[in-house]
Amino acid sequence: MKIANLASIASVARRHGLITIVDNTFMTPYWQRPLALGIDLVVHSGTKYLGGHNDLLSGIVVTKTPELSERMALIQKATGAVLSPSDSWLMLRSIKTLGLRLRQQEQNALKIAGWLQEHPLVSQVYYPGLPDHPGHEIHRKQATGYGAVLSFKVRERRLVERIINNVRVISFAESLGGLETLITYPAVQTHGDIPVEVRERIGVTDDLLRLSVGIEDPDDLWEDLKQAIE
Amino acid sequence: MKYATKILHNGNERDPHTGALSIPIYQVSTFHQDDIEHPGRYDYSRSNNPTREALENTLAALEGGTRGFAFASGMAAVSSALALFSHGDHIIATEDIYGGSYRILTKFFNKFGLEVTFVDMTDLNQVEKAIRKNTKALFLESPSNPLLKITDIAGAVELAKRYNLLTLIDNTFMSPYFQRPLELGVDLVIHSATKFLGGHSDVIGGAVVVGSEALATKIYFVQNSFGAVQGPQDAWLVLRGIKTLRARMELQQQSAMAIARWLQGEDWVEKVYYPGLPEHPGHELIKVQASGFGAVVSFKTDTPERALRIMRNVRLWSVAVSLGGVESILSYPARMSHAALPKAERERLGLTDNFIRLSVGLEDAEDLMADLEASRK
Numbered sequence: 089m090k091i092a093n094l095a096s097i098a099s100v101a102r103r104h105g106l107i108t109i110v111d112n113t114f115m116t117p118y119w120q121r122p123l124a125l126g127i128d129l130v131v132h133s134g135t136k137y138l139g140g141h142n143d144l145l146s147g148i149v150v151t152k153t154p155e156l157s158e159r160m161a162l163i164q165k166a167t168g169a170v171l172s173p174s175d176s177w178l179m180l181r182s183i184k185t186l187g188l189r190l191r192q193q194e195q196n197a198l199k200i201a202g203w204l205q206e207h208p209l210v211s212q213v214y215y216p217g218l219p220d221h222p223g224h225e226i227h228r229k230q231a232t233g234y235g236a237v238l239s240f241k242v243r244e245r246r247l248v249e250r251i252i253n254n255v256r257v258i259s260f261a262e263s264l265g266g267l268e269t270l271i272t273y274p275a276v277q278t279h280g281d282i283p284v285e286v287r288e289r290i291g292v293t294d295d296l297l298r299l300s301v302g303i304e305d306p307d308d309l310w311e312d313l314k315q316a317i318e
Numbered sequence: 319m320k321y322a323t324k325i326l327h328n329g330n331e332r333d334p335h336t337g338a339l340s341i342p343i344y345q346v347s348t349f350h351q352d353d354i355e356h357p358g359r360y361d362y363s364r365s366n367n368p369t370r371e372a373l374e375n376t377l378a379a380l381e382g383g384t385r386g387f388a389f390a391s392g393m394a395a396v397s398s399a400l401a402l403f404s405h406g407d408h409i410i411a412t413e414d415i416y417g418g419s420y421r422i423l424t425k426f427f428n429k430f431g432l433e434v435t436f437v438d439m440t441d442l443n444q445v446e447k448a449i450r451k452n453t454k455a456l457f458l459e460s461p462s463n464p465l466l467k468i469t470d471i472a473g474a475v476e477l478a479k480r481y482n483l484l485t486l487i488d489n490t491f492m493s494p495y496f497q498r499p500l501e502l503g504v505d506l507v508i509h510s511a512t513k514f515l516g517g518h519s520d521v522i523g524g525a526v527v528v529g530s531e532a533l534a535t536k537i538y539f540v541q542n543s544f545g546a547v548q549g550p551q552d553a554w555l556v557l558r559g560i561k562t563l564r565a566r567m568e569l570q571q572q573s574a575m576a577i578a579r580w581l582q583g584e585d586w587v588e589k590v591y592y593p594g595l596p597e598h599p600g601h602e603l604i605k606v607q608a609s610g611f612g613a614v615v616s617f618k619t620d621t622p623e624r625a626l627r628i629m630r631n632v633r634l635w636s637v638a639v640s641l642g643g644v645e646s647i648l649s650y651p652a653r654m655s656h657a658a659l660p661k662a663e664r665e666r667l668g669l670t671d672n673f674i675r676l677s678v679g680l681e682d683a684e685d686l687m688a689d690l691e692a693s694r695k
Contacts, residue, residue, distance in 0.1 A: 168393025169546035263348035
């Protein structure tokens with residue numbers, strides 16, 4: 089959950105004639121609009137918040153200039169990796185509730201991040217909405233919300249399995265952004281293909297868990313996490 | 319088991335959980351995992367989805383391959399297959415290749431250092447002459463699109479094996495019902511499932527079927543990491559289309575033959591291209607390597623004006639890009655499927671402005687002929 093300074097990066101890139109590409113999946117355009125900060129191309133896994141219901145797979149590219157749009161259109165047409173009409177429709181339908189969903193998910197995430205920080209078996213919480221997150225100030229300048237994904241480290245590696253195998257309300261599954269809360273074990277799931285040395289160096293260690301907070305009642309989510317940890 | 323039965327009963331026709339005779343549409347992105355140590359059979363739909371899997375297994379069964387893969391479109395299937403190759407590799411492709419395949423090779427994969435030479439695949443001497451040190455594969459189409467040239471598939475495979483090359487074939491025009499290239503030694507079969515497999519002009523899809531576990535592992539890696547997968551709704555539509563594959567192919571072929579014969583006798587027709595006609599130069603060859611001739615017929619009118627007049631006047635035929643559907647479609651390669659080829663190259667190949675391609679559907683052949691006859695005047 090590191091925060092990059094998008095406007096500064098865009099200006100450095102422009103000076104060197106580079107294109108900037110941002111994966112905006114975690115924020116969605118509702119909270120963060122990188123093109124307005126000078127970024128050239130935004131990528132989304134539409135599977136996540138834009139889809140929002142853990143029921144479709146999709147990807148999105150939005151370009152800043154007509155010239156880039158034309159190039160992307162040619163690639164889309166030529167490689168043929170297009171989204172089907174049924175999945176496009178599901179996404180259109182989901183986007184109608186984007187603001188509603190994100191506000192509730194973020195509220196829940198803020199509460200849970202705070203609670204996790206105080207738990208004795210949790211050693212570290214990563215969430216840009218926490219004032220002590222190193223990217224908190226930059227994030228507030230470039231986005232209007234903190235999102236609903238947070239990561240945390242537990243004091244002992246064995247706690248990872250205990251949590252994952254004992255959560256009841258929360259699902260242990262790969263993905264994020266849906267209405268239902270999911271817990272993911274990045275070292276094995278999302279980042280399993282990255283070599284161990286690299287993984288450890290960037291901080292995706294064996295004691296790290298990622299939580300995608302849904303729209304359930306936050307008290308129930310916390311109860312579930314607490315009973316699983318303890 | 320006879321092939322007609324296999325189309326409907328290949329082990330993928332029932333939902334294992336409920337016995338439903340139509341595979342449910344698993345509209346889902348991710349799957350709950352019961353146990354951290356033992357990941358379930360499905361974890362994320364890009365990696366595997368039960369609806370897509372039923373289609374993929376069906377495709378593998380029908381092509382006689384070890385594994386099938388369903389993609390978002392025919393071009394997603396072509397692109398994913400070509401992603402097997404690396405910077406500096408060279409492939410040899412048939413010169414009248416589908417325009418989309420031509421475009422992806424000359425405007426996309428060229429940027430990543432994949433080299434290509436286009437040759438007349440019906441002349442294996444030419445193919446052999448084009449082989450270089452860095453050649454890795456032959457990319458065939460037989461019948462080719464839209465000239466319906468027939469390549470000696472087994473001969474190409476024999477040549478490829480001698481030089482340690484892979485053989486890829488676009489089998490869209492034949493479908494596995496009429497032609498199963500893996501049985502002839504081809505390594506990888508590609509389909510635009512939008513065409514005969516889907517059959518109803520209502521879905522975009524692509525397929526790759528491979529004949530070995532080693533290739534299956536490589537294609538699976540590309541499918542999972544490139545992610546150009548087919549969605550469950552569309553996978554379901556293709557599965558549904560496949561159930562009538564035999565019935566459609568047989569009837570459409572019957573009408574195609576009747577229309578090709580009729581066109582041959584018309585004085586306003588300069589030339590007819592259909593491998594089912596005994597005069598077609600590839601007729602004997604296709605009889606050996608396939609069990610049918612397909613339902614695509616191409617022809618040249620006496621003048622380009624006549625071709626345009628037909629397209630403007632037809633009532634029953636749809637004028638559209640695509641083929642293989644239950645509705646008859648007339649298309650004009652010079653402006654449609656092969657517009658991506660440079661004009662000079664198009665003319666050299668014979669795709670002139672008086673060239674029309676027909677995809678014969680399920681309407682009565684006499685009505686289709688009457689419509690062409692009325693519109694040509």
